[in-house]
Amino acid sequence: MSRIRILLTLLAVVVSVASVVVAFRVLNPTPPRTVTISTGPTGSAYERVAEQYREILAESGVELVLQPSAGARENLLRLSLGESDVGFLTMGTPDTREAQNLSSLGAMFFEPLWIFARDPQLFAGAMAGVGDSRIAIGPAGSRTNAATRYLFELNGLDAASMPLLELAPADAEQRLRDGELDAVAIVSNAASPVLKRLLSMEGVTLIDFERADAYAALFPELRKLIVPAGIGSLAHNLPAQDTRILAFTTILVVRDGLHPITRSLLLDAASRVHSAPDIFHQAGDFPLAIDQVIPLSDSALAYYSDGQPLLLRLLPYWLAVLVMQVLVAAIPLLTIVYPLLKLMPSVFDWAMRRQFYKVYVELRQMDRGLSSVDPGQIEHYKKRLEELEQRVTSLRVPVTYASMLYALKAHIGAVRQKVHAADERASEA
Structure with missing residues (x-):
């Protein structure tokens, strides 16, 4: 009869292990210890923000691996292919309607289109004088590149026939400083080190979008913003006057398979980084729950409504994960194994x-x-x-x-x- 006891005991053990394994696979209580984020070109705001995220996630023992990219369009491709877990996109990024298995964590900051030129009249009116100018428009695949080309086409210019240079922001800045370029276009937020240097660069003018209201009316993903005079350098009054520019809105996007707890950690990092005031928004305006094209994830909806998950508010990250694992293991043990033992x-x-x-x-x-x-x-x-x-x-x-x-x-x-x-x-x- 000991054989029957052994068989029943083995059956209980097998059922216990199998039920716990299935519960862990279905409920996934263990967040990843390493997460990849597709950022942007060297010196971009995307890269700077991602570095801040990395420092904050490291406090919870999660490593955020930065993957430099050409910009938002390459980020979208990487996310769609599963090559990155997280990435920055801009609302209105081409091809976002075809994006699959992606969720948004909300809007993080404004990302204006800045154009700096040596001749302040270069982009006046219908931009008739732009055709033969040496203009850096960002790397191929970047949001800057796509937006600038589209801007030229809207004004009746053939971007394909223009001598446009696809340069990274830092390289374009240096060439403009050295006089090798007539203008530089860059899509970035005001925190970018490259942008700060361009705003304070003497002999260079921030182009004023005289028809900004028309652009914003025709393209809902655009916002008109005002750059205050002197924001680049009070001593040299750069820019010399309030300047109208156009801006996209950057969203943080994740793959659908990314763990909800990891999403909460990212949202917490985003809140700590982006809730500070900026030249274009007040404290606490960002992050912002925006559901457009790429839907807002359930984790983000819960975070914007109630804040961090209860376990993360009450316990350190590692202990919260341990409690989740114990609870998940307890579900099959209590619902299947305990009745079996009885x-x-x-x-x-x-x-x-x-x-x-x-x-x-x-x-x-x-x-x-x-x-x-x-x-x-x-x-x-x-x-x-x-x-x-x-x-x-x-x-x-x-x-x-x-x-x-x-x-x-x-x-x-x-x-x-x-x-x-x-x-x-x-x-x-």
Whole structure:
């Protein structure tokens, strides 16, 4: 009978392990320790912000690996292919409508289109003088590149025939400073180190978008912003006057498979980084829950509504993860394994009794057959009773079943007496 106990114990162990494994796969209580984020070109605001995120996530023991890119369009491609977990996109990025398996964590900051030129009249009116100018428009695949080309096309210029240079922001800044370029376009927020240097660069003018209201009316993803005079350098009054520019809105996007706790950590980092005031917004304006093209994730909706998950508010990150794992493991143990354990004594009792019942079934058949037994069957009955008695004697049962064992032997003896009696009657006849 120890074999039955062993089998039942093994069954309980297998079911326990299997249920816990399935629960962990389905509920996924273990967030990743390493997360990848597709940023932007060297010196871009994307890169600077991602570095701040990395420092904040490191406080919870999560490593954020930065993956430099050409910009928002390459970020979108990487996210769609699963090559990155997180990335910065701009609202209105081409191809976002075709993006699959992505969710937004909300809007993080404004990302204006800045154009700096040596000749302040270069972009005046319909930009007639731009055609032959040396203009850096950002790396291929960047938001700057796509936005600048589209801006030229809207004004009737053939971007394909223009001598445009696809340079990274830092390289373009240096060439403009050295006089090798006529203008530089850059899509970036005001925190970019490159942008700060461009705003304070003498001999260079920030282009004023005279028709900013028309652009914003025609393209809802654009916002008109005002750059205050002197924001680049009060000493040199750069820019020299309030300047109208156009801005996109940057959103933080994640793959759908990224763990909800990791999303909460990213949102917490974003709140700490972007809630500070900027030249274009007040304190607390960002991050902002915006559901456009790429839907806002459930984790983001919960965060903007209630803040961090309760466990992260009450416990350190590592302890919150441990509690989640324990709770997930407890679900199958309480719903499957515990009832199974309670059922095991009944199953064991059924297995014990079944052995006795099988002998009783045969005894009853023999007992009923004695009333009309043929003399030739007597010896068969005797032999069969001997086999049954040996079988019962060899049974290994707990002490609690000893009374049933001896009762069964007594019943075998009673049937044996009837068989002997039938044998004597057959002999006398």
